[in-house]
Amino acid sequence: MxxxxxxxxxxxxxxxxxxxxxxxxxxxxxxxxxxxxxxxxxxxxxxxxxxxxxxxxxxxxxxxxxxxxxxxxxxxxxxxxxxxxxxxxxxxxxxxxxxxxxxxxxxxxxxxxxxxxxxxxEFPGTDPAVRARLEAELAEHGTRALHARLAAADPDAARAILPSNGRRVVRALEVIEITGRPFTANLPGHEAAYxxxxxxxxxxxxxxxxxxxxxxxxxxxxxxxxxxxxxxxxxxxxxxxxxxxxxxxxxxxxxxxxxxxxxxxxxxxxxxxxxxxxxxxxxxxxxxxxxxxxxxxxxxxxxxxxxxxxxxxxxx
CATH class of the missing domain: 3.40.50.300 (P-loop containing nucleotide triphosphate hydrolases)
Known part of the structure; x- marks a missing residue:
């Protein structure tokens, strides 16, 4: 009913x-x-x-x-x-x-x-030049190398993102470079939209x-x-x-x-x-x-x- x-x-x-x-x-x-x-x-x-x-x-x-x-x-x-x-x-x-x-x-x-x-x-924008460079590094060095770099820059983000997920690793590193802040700093708090x-x-x-x-x-x-x-x-x-x-x-x-x-x-x-x-x-x-x-x-x-x-x- x-x-x-x-x-x-x-x-x-x-x-x-x-x-x-x-x-x-x-x-x-x-x-x-x-x-x-x-x-x-x-x-x-x-x-x-x-x-x-x-x-x-x-x-x-x-x-x-x-x-x-x-x-x-x-x-x-x-x-x-x-x-x-x-x-x-x-x-x-x-x-x-x-x-x-x-x-x-x-x-x-x-x-x-x-x-x-x-x-x-709010989602940070993207920088095509930064993204292209990181994707080239991903292709050359592999996901684990970039994940290690992410772990050094933002340990919380590295724990949340699988080392095999190259796309998300690249995005996290891009956001860090663009904003100058940890990737996790851009994640939402508990301020409700609804x-x-x-x-x-x-x-x-x-x-x-x-x-x-x-x-x-x-x-x-x-x-x-x-x-x-x-x-x-x-x-x-x-x-x-x-x-x-x-x-x-x-x-x-x-x-x-x-x-x-x-x-x-x-x-x-x-x-x-x-x-x-x-x-x-x-x-x-x-x-x-x-x-x-x-x-x-x-x-x-x-x-x-x-x-x-x-x-x-x-x-x-």
């Missing part, structure tokens, strides 16, 4: 469902949107890409249960991700929904994307690891390799962001003969578990996130617990 939005007025403007991959965020977002008369706004950076469906665990039309979803499939796989562009698009969707009397339910595990939407954040209730879905590590392994197995059975092969034909390897996505990067390596498919699948599981830990760490640092159990034994009560949080936020 849909709960009238007016029943919760004055309510937070935005509901954000966050947490690590495989925790159950997408299902909770759909359930809350149905209950509150809302619509879902995607905050998973890889679900922005067209055709990247199986490997990003996009909900099917049936799983969306008639709830409108926004900011899915908007970029071609050759487009480099831009948090600033995503911020612009997401805020436009949220503002449109608020004007229409709908509740925006922002959902995803891309921490910087979430914070870029709900908090006051009145937001953040709900974190918490799953204990052993259970989450098992879910991740099961999910990867399902992806392989559902045809992830064929999906990657098809995307390769339209430029996936040339996509600076999309080609690094979990699962896609590993399958591309297998298709290039650099490893077997079994090795690619095992590495996808390992890399996803590491990624989930980083996601959890990112969101745990934000004291405004209200954590609810997404364990299998508690999933039946998850929506009710989230609605209780919302009621408390209204009456506080």
């Amino acid at each position: 849909t709960v009238p939005v007016s029943a919760f007025r004055p309510a937070p403007q935005v509901i954000a469902v966050v947490g690590p991959t495989a925790a159950g965020k997408s299902d909770l977002a759909v359930s809350l949107a149905r209950q509150l008369g809302g619509e879902v706004v995607n905050a998973d950076s890889m679900q922005l890409y067209q055709g990247m469906d199986i490997g990003t665990a996009k909900l099917t039309a049936e799983e969306r249960q008639g709830v409108p979803h926004h900011l899915l499939d908007i970029w071609h796989v050759t487009v480099a991700a831009s948090v600033a562009e995503y911020q612009r698009l997401a805020r436009a969707e949220i503002d449109r929904l608020l004007a229409a009397g709908r509740v925006p339910v922002l959902v995803g595990g891309s921490g910087l994307y979430v914070r870029g939407v709900i908090d006051v954040m 009145d937001t209730l953040q709900i974190g879905v918490d799953v204990a590590r052993p259970e989450l690891d098992e879910r991740i392994a099961d999910r990867v197995d399902r992806m392989w059975r559902a045809g992830l390799v064929d999906e990657v092969r098809a995307l390769e034909e339209v430029g996936l390897r040339q996509g600076r962001t999309a080609s690094r996505a979990l699962g896609y990067q590993q399958v591309l390596a297998a298709l290039a003969g650099e490893c077997t498919e079994d090795e690619a699948r095992a590495e996808t599981v390992r890399a996803t578990k590491r990624f989930a830990r980083r996601q959890d760490s990112w969101f745990r640092r934000d004291p405004r996130v209200h954590w609810l159990s997404g364990a299998a034994s508690d999933r039946g009560e998850l929506t009710a617990s989230a609605l209780t949080l919302l009621e408390r936020a209204v009456t506080a």
Whole structure:
């Protein structure tokens, strides 16, 4: 049964469902949107890409249960991700929904994307000459050399960025050079752009690891390799962001003969578990996130617990 939005007025403007991959965020977002008369706004950076469906665990039309979803499939796989562009698009969707009397339910595990939407954040510009020089150094010396330089200049940024993520390492070094400040100094504080209730879905590590392994197995059975092969034909390897996505990067390596498919699948599981830990760490640092159990034994009560949080936020 849909709960009238007016029943919760004055309510937070935005509901954000966050947490690590495989925790159950997408299902909770759909359930809350149905209950509150809302619509879902995607905050998973890889679900922005067209055709990247199986490997990003996009909900099917049936799983969306008639709830409108926004900011899915908007970029071609050759487009480099831009948090600033995503911020612009997401805020436009949220503002449109608020004007229409709908509740925006922002959902995803891309921490910087979430914070870029709900908090006051301005993105430093780019300097083509600096960027070109750093990219040339990346090509010549490799990601680990530049990551070591980042670690010396901004240890917090180095801890947050994988040594293998050359694109983000270059961007962090570019921002440091342009602004003369640590990259992390440009990250958002806790000044809100929207009145937001953040709900974190918490799953204990052993259970989450098992879910991740099961999910990867399902992806392989559902045809992830064929999906990657098809995307390769339209430029996936040339996509600076999309080609690094979990699962896609590993399958591309297998298709290039650099490893077997079994090795690619095992590495996808390992890399996803590491990624989930980083996601959890990112969101745990934000004291405004209200954590609810997404364990299998508690999933039946998850929506009710989230609605209780919302009621408390209204009456506080």
